[in-house]
Amino acid sequence: MHISKYDKGYTRRHFMESAGKATMGAGMLAPLWDTISRDGDISKAYPQEALSIEAITDGKVKVGGVIDASNIDAVRDLVDPGVYIQCAQQGRIINVVPTTTDVYHLNPKHYIDATMKNRGKGGLDAKGNVVVKGTDKPWIGGNPFPDAKNAHEVLAGHTVSWGRHDALLFPVWERDKAPSGKTLYRYEFFWIEDYPVGRTTLDPKPYIPGKENIMRHNAVLFTSPQDVRGSSFLNIWPYDQSKFPDFFGYLPAFKRVRRFPTNQRFEPLLPGSTFFLTDAWMTGDPYLTWGNFKLVGKIPWLGGAANCWSASKDRWLHDRMGGESGDKFFASSFELIPECYVVDLEPIAYPRAPYSKKRIWFDARTMTPMTMVSFDRRGEVWKQWEAGFDYYHKRGVGHDPSTGHKMTMGDCGSKQNKDDVIWAWNYVHSHDLQSDYQSLLQHVPEIVGGFKIRLNDPKLYENYCTMSAIRRMGT
Numbered sequence: 001m002h003i004s005k006y007d008k009g010y011t012r013r014h015f016m017e018s019a020g021k022a023t024m025g026a027g028m029l030a031p032l033w034d035t036i037s038r039d040g041d042i043s044k045a046y047p048q049e050a051l052s053i054e055a056i057t058d059g060k061v062k063v064g065g066v067i068d069a070s071n072i073d074a075v076r077d078l079v080d081p082g083v084y085i086q087c088a089q090q091g092r093i094i095n096v097v098p099t100t101t102d103v104y105h106l107n108p109k110h111y112i113d114a115t116m117k118n119r120g121k122g123g124l125d126a127k128g129n130v131v132v133k134g135t136d137k138p139w140i141g142g143n144p145f146p147d148a149k150n151a152h153e154v155l156a157g158h159t160v161s162w163g164r165h166d167a168l169l170f171p172v173w174e175r176d177k178a179p180s181g182k183t184l185y186r187y188e189f190f191w192i193e194d195y196p197v198g199r200t201t202l203d204p205k206p207y208i209p210g211k212e213n214i215m216r217h218n219a220v221l222f223t224s225p226q227d228v229r230g231s232s233f234l235n236i237w238p239y240d241q242s243k244f245p246d247f248f249g250y251l252p253a254f255k256r257v258r259r260f261p262t263n264q265r266f267e268p269l270l271p272g273s274t275f276f277l278t279d280a281w282m283t284g285d286p287y288l289t290w291g292n293f294k295l296v297g298k299i300p301w302l303g304g305a306a307n308c309w310s311a312s313k314d315r316w317l318h319d320r321m322g323g324e325s326g327d328k329f330f331a332s333s334f335e336l337i338p339e340c341y342v343v344d345l346e347p348i349a350y351p352r353a354p355y356s357k358k359r360i361w362f363d364a365r366t367m368t369p370m371t372m373v374s375f376d377r378r379g380e381v382w383k384q385w386e387a388g389f390d391y392y393h394k395r396g397v398g399h400d401p402s403t404g405h406k407m408t409m410g411d412c413g414s415k416q417n418k419d420d421v422i423w424a425w426n427y428v429h430s431h432d433l434q435s436d437y438q439s440l441l442q443h444v445p446e447i448v449g450g451f452k453i454r455l456n457d458p459k460l461y462e463n464y465c466t467m468s469a470i471r472r473m474g475t
Helices: 010-018 032-039 072-078 081-089 109-117 151-159 262-266 277-282 460-464 467-474
Strands: 094-097 122-124 130-132 167-177 183-194 214-224 232-238 246-251 256-259 291-303 332-346 355-363 368-376 381-391 423-432 438-443
Touching: 072 081, 072 291, 081 368, 081 381, 081 423, 122 151, 151 291, 151 332, 151 355, 167 423, 167 460, 183 460, 214 460, 214 467, 232 467, 246 262, 246 467, 256 467, 262 277, 277 355, 277 368, 277 381, 291 355, 291 368, 460 467
Parallel strands: 094 332
Antiparallel strands: 122 130, 167 183, 167 438, 183 214, 214 232, 232 246, 246 256, 291 332, 332 355, 355 368, 368 381, 381 423, 423 438
16 A cells, blocks of 8 residues: 555645754655756656645646636645635636656756756855855856855746846736726836846857846836837846846836936835836845845745646737636646745835735745735735746647747847757736735836847847936837
């Protein structure tokens, strides 16, 4: 008789056993990244039961089925409070898909390869910034801590390269909704990240000479509707994560570039949105301006780690459901993630921050954040930020390539790794659980103004990430 260690009570037991531990380590049958480094297959690090949502829920939730009000209680320990409310009370339905076992479908290939190449070389300086171990040099590419030993390393490893590309431009569609689901605001904008350090594809690498003290340039330009068209924002992040970014914006009504105060990281950029800059990639501020990092636990989790691209839909727009309007939430797909690190952090450098802490669930396979819940100053749950990701390759009927969909780096303007399939975030639910206002954001192939996805394009910095560029874009 086979006695399964990973029965339906495993989630709770594993969480209780790992809560508050200062040491970590992913993989149950073998260290996870030892296994990944052999062939990229994560499944050999876990017993079959740990990869089965049917086993964990005693058959109440199955691959190919859905999570809805009828069975959400069976996975209550595997989802955040926002997802539970959305499914139990507001009509959200989530598709259940198989666990992704190929790590190259969970992050960009060049990023995974750099992580393997540089594994073991990551360190922290006296302040807590990421350096090449034994030196004072900035990081050289990939995740510096794939075998993270503590919450600090989890946060640092993700924050040094949010998007896992050297440079990116993503066109974004946003709808801001009232509690009923009625759409109040419609925006289109593009989001840019440019990295002068830790470069894995663009020359010069791993650093641009003279810019080793800058972690990233992050620019946003709104192109629609007409009354906000030309509004642009630029964040310049110091590599020293104890320092605040320079934050500039161009507002067409004032016809000038102005500097914004740091505390506006906790406010929406435009009316109606629930998206604050501090929420970006769930670690939207320099991580050393937050503190009291704590590993709350290491648990199985349900999240949109892959299979979230609506490739066959017009403009890739997701179907929607829920709320009184029937379109409050994106149709989404969750998979069982065998291990997630649950990390708490507090805004120590922001005395007026409306958040008392964030709790973030990181996929232990890649250290990609799946979900964030922020708490108000009373310590009560306030906002949920849920992201969905994908490897942009959907096979056609019978795996017929003529009926499938694929986006490669070459399709997105990259001259490096042109045949590699792209990986990116795909959608975000930003849900204010107290007011029930919600912002829906997702990638689209193109927005008003003709802006399309660009990856690892060396022109992005000069065209969009300078003071003169945001002034030019605004006018």
